[in-house]
Amino acid sequence: MLFNNLDQLYRSVIMDHYKKPHNRGELDGDHCVTVNMNNPSCGDKIQVSLKIEDNKVVDVKYLGSGCAISQSSASMMTEAIKGLAIDKIHQLTFDFSEMVQGREHNDDMDLGDAEALHGVSQYPARIKCATLAWKAVEKALREADKKEKSHQ
Numbered sequence: 709m710l711f712n713n714l715d716q717l718y719r720s721v722i723m724d725h726y727k728k729p730h731n732r733g734e735l736d737g738d739h740c741v742t743v744n745m746n747n748p749s750c751g752d753k754i755q756v757s758l759k760i761e762d763n764k765v766v767d768v769k770y771l772g773s774g775c776a777i778s779q780s781s782a783s784m785m786t787e788a789i790k791g792l793a794i795d796k797i798h799q800l801t802f803d804f805s806e807m808v809q810g811r812e813h814n815d816d817m818d819l820g821d822a823e824a825l826h827g828v829s830q831y832p833a834r835i836k837c838a839t840l841a842w843k844a845v846e847k848a849l850r851e852a853d854k855k856e857k858s859h860q
Contacts (some may be wrong), residue, residue, distance in 0.1 A: 715827070718824040718825075718826075718827060719824075721821050721824040722776060722777070722780045722824055722825065723776065723780070724780075725779075725780035725781075725783040725784055725821065726776040726779050726780040726783070729779065729780075729782070729783040730783045730784075730786055730787050731768055731769050731770065731783065731786035731787070731790070732769065732770060732771065732783070733769040733770075733771065734755070734757050734769055734771060735757035735758070735759050735767055735768075735769050736757070737759075739759050739760050739761050740757055740758065740759045740760075741757070741758050741760070741848050741851045741852040741855060742755060742756070742757040742758075742848070743755070743756055743844050743847045743848045743851060744844075745840060745843060745844045745847065746840075747774070747778065747836050747837060747840050749833070749836060750774065750775060750778075750833075750836070750837060751773075751774060752772070752773070752774030752775060752778035752779075752836075752837055752840050753772050753773050753774060754770060754771075754772035754774075754778065754782055754840050754841050754844050755770060755771045755772060755844075756768065756769075756770050756782070756841060756844040756845055756848050757769045757770070757848075758845070758848045758849070758852065760794070760852050763793055763794050763795075764791065764792065764793050764794065765789050765790060765791070765792060765794065765797060766790075766791065767790065768785075768786045768789055768790050768845075769786070770782045770783070770785075770786060770841060770844075772841070774837065774840075775834075775837050777825070777828065777834050777837040777838050778837040778838070778840050778841065780825075781822065781825055781837070781838045781839070781840070781841050781842070782840070782841035784819075784820060784821045784822040784824070784825070785804075785822060785841045785842055785845060787820050787821060787822075788800060788804075788818070788819055788820045788821075788822050789845060794849060797845065797849065798846070798849070799814070799817065800817055800819065801842045801843075801845055801846055803817040803819065804819055804822055804825075804839070804842050805839055805842060807819070807823070807825075807826050807829070808825055808826065808828040808829055808835050808838045808839060809829055809835055810829030810830075825838050
């Protein structure tokens with residue numbers, strides 16, 4: 709019975725982020741980088757914008773369309789990374805990816821509400837949906853790094 713209640717709680721968290729997304733919108737200006745990605749297998753689309761200052765993501769927004777998993781994962785991701793140092797975000801995105809693939813991951817890492825997506829590992833077709841926004845963050849961080857190096 710506990711498993712059923714926990715499963716219901718996770719579903720509730722996922723649907724809450726889907727129906728009431730956090731940090732939805734766009735960023736622009738100095739220190740901002742925006743990337744677009746899509747999941748051609750199911751049509752999910754995501755745009756992630758990061759504002760980076762002093763090696764930290766001080767703000768993050770997203771826009772997108774697609775299934776409840778991809779869009780709620782994007783909302784959860786924004787909550788998890790805002791205010792974190794870039795190296796910590798790299799570790800967080802790695803641990804999230806490992807978790808949703810059912811692999812060993814750092815249980816001490818605070819994924820916030822994104823931990824509710826651990827059950828995605830039971831549905832291989834949904835792993836790409838869950839990781840889309842997180843992969844977009846990694847791409848945005850690479851773009852920001854390139855941008856910074858070109859200005860030096």
